Amino acid sequence: MRVLQLIDSLEIGGAERMAVNYANALHQRIAVSALCVTRNEGDLKELIDPEVPYLYLKRKRRLDISALLWLKRFITEHQIEIIQAHGSSYFIGVMVKLVTPGLKLIWHDHYGKSEFLTERKTVVLKRFSRFFDAVFAVNEKLTLWSKERLKVKKTFYIKNFIAEALPFDADFKISGAKGKRVVCVANLRPQKNHHLLLDAFKLVLEQDSAYTLHLFGSVPDSLNAKSLVERIEAEPFSKSVFYHGTYLKMSAILPHFDIGVLSSDSEGLPLALLEYGQAGIPVIATDVGQCRAVLGDFGRLVPAKNKEALVEAVLSIDFKSSKIKTCAEKFKEKVKQHYGEEAVLNELLQVLNRFK
Incomplete structure (x- = not known):
């Protein structure tokens, strides 16, 4: 062939x-x-x-x-x-x-x-x-x-x-307290709704200022993307939000983070969801596209455009709970077996x- x-x-x-x-x-x-x-x-x-x-x-x-x-x-x-x-x-x-x-x-x-x-x-x-x-x-x-x-x-x-994971990059440095480093891998396009994510994260910080948010993705030449970058720089919580730009070898660094999120209004079958699963970190995603079929019961699904539900999902993750670790491990195995x-x-x- x-x-x-x-x-x-x-x-x-x-x-x-x-x-x-x-x-x-x-x-x-x-x-x-x-x-x-x-x-x-x-x-x-x-x-x-x-x-x-x-x-x-x-x-x-x-x-x-x-x-x-x-x-x-x-x-x-x-x-x-x-x-x-x-x-x-x-x-x-x-x-x-x-x-x-x-x-x-x-x-x-x-x-x-x-x-x-x-x-x-x-x-x-x-x-x-x-x-x-x-x-x-x-x-x-x-x-x-x-x-x-x-x-x-x-x-x-x-x-x-998803391609095979790259070797873990132990030298990659990130800011934030262990257990409270939230990551989002998505280009800064309108349907990814980073503005909603920032709105939700602002509320998270009001309840626990130790959280940090780490954004990876390209900035398309659009007003939405430019306004998003400007907002990140201008908001009072900017010291807790880190935009890292594009990064080719995400699988080598994702295990450094604690929670993977997607706040999209719409999706196809997001590779980011598979990358989070491969990294073995807990996942929160909006219930759009193929996210429910992919994630199943091994993560948290929240309604699209609902910042309160997103806030509750982030704050509810308790790393002392064996259930959180078990779900992350089961999702990792599901990604390997089916994706x-x-x-x-x-x-x-x-x-x-x-x-x-």
């Missing part, structure tokens, strides 16, 4: 990280596993296995003929049979399929606003979906949506998976074999 992962960017994000994860993991299991980024390289390039065939198209326009021909040559050179096009890269995926006889195209839908699918813009997507041989979706809502709205019968729920590389890749390969 010869598969190409197609993605528009290698900036840090869920879809981008999964494209790299798939390229690296499949490299050990199939004849050819390649990766092509169409528009912008980014930090995630550092994580690509050097043995994975890689192409950067430097695509400047939506319909860039030179980039299209370059991609076609790459596909021919490596005898690619299947393209797994992540997110918005489906456009050039369809274009190259039309000029490459026999090429199969699978669209991988990572849409993060699965709670707001009625607001999703679909005019172009619906026109292009007739050329999809299948759709992979990261949660069950998106799977049903593709079947009903795009009329793609071969739509599969394919879980996100680890081996488990998900076995499911994926069974599906891909249908398109050979």
Whole structure:
């Protein structure tokens, strides 16, 4: 089998990280596993296995003929049979399929606003979906949506998976009292609702000033992200909130923290949740997207946009309780068994074999 992962960017994000994860993991299991980024390289390039065939198209326009021909040559050179096009890269995926006889195209839908699918813009997507041989979706809502709205019968729920944890970085230094270091790994986008998290954390500090909040993630070029960074710097509690920016090797440092949180208004299947589980720390997440199915009874689910529930969940975690430790350990095992590389890749390969 010869598969190409197609993605528009290698900036840090869920879809981008999964494209790299798939390229690296499949490299050990199939004849050819390649990766092509169409528009912008980014930090995630550092994580690509050097043995994975890689192409950067430097695509400047939506319909860039030179980039299209370059991609076609790459596909021919490596005898690619299947393209797994992540997110918005489906456009050039369809274009190259039309000029490459026999090429199969699978669209991988990572849409993060699965709670707001009625607001999703679909005019172009619906026109292009007739050329999809299948759709992979990261949660069950998106799977049903593709079947009903795009009329793609071969739509599969394919879980996100997490790569093997890196060795623990004992030298990484963080501030805060042990047992009260809260971490959130999420890019500063509106649907992640960091403002709600800050509102809740402010109330937490009123009851226990020893807590610290540590934020990791990129800052998109948006007013929301800029206002969030400005707020962190301006608030009276700024000495208790630490924005660390982007960090590629989160699995090496997450065990330093005590509680992992997600305050999102909407999600697909968040990799951060899997990373918290892999690190073995207690988890609090809003009940959106696939979070309930992933977390189950091994963490705390709270309603979206409810800061009081988030405050109560943080303050209720008692590290003297054996239940907290047991739940974290059970969630860690669940992540390994059901969302680890081996488990998900076995499911994926069974599906891909249908398109050979």
